[in-house]
Amino acid sequence: MVKYGLLAKLEAKPGKEQEVATLLGGALPLAEQEAQTRTWYAFRTGPASFGIFDTFDDENGRQAHLQGEIAKALMNNADRLLASPPQIDRIDLLASKH
Structure with missing residues (x-):
């Protein structure tokens, strides 16, 4: 299970x-x-509200993603595109269904 x-x-x-x-x-x-x-999901929750949800087997995977190309692209464009800095929450999964 991804955690x-x-x-x-x-x-x-x-x-x-x-x-x-x-x-x-x-x-x-x-x-x-x-x-x-x-897993990786990009989504929209409202006219100007968006999000990304992704999962990893371990902390190393999560850390690699935070230092990867998607994070770089997001941060390189944040000032130009976003009303405020991205809110990024680390999540510990308790259960999942695939």
Whole structure:
């Protein structure tokens, strides 16, 4: 069972919503290249609200993801696209169904 996760919450600046959606959708190939990332989801919860949820088998995988290409792309574009810094929460999974 995967036991570790990350939940990132993102709020787009006014007028930047489509660019955030495009950035997140375009990150899928990067996630697919991360051998230690078990699941990766990019989602939208409102007109300007977005998120990323991903899971890992161990802390090493989670840490590798935080230092990976998706995190770099997000942080390199945060000032231009996001209304505030991303809120990134570390999650310890208690149960899951696949």
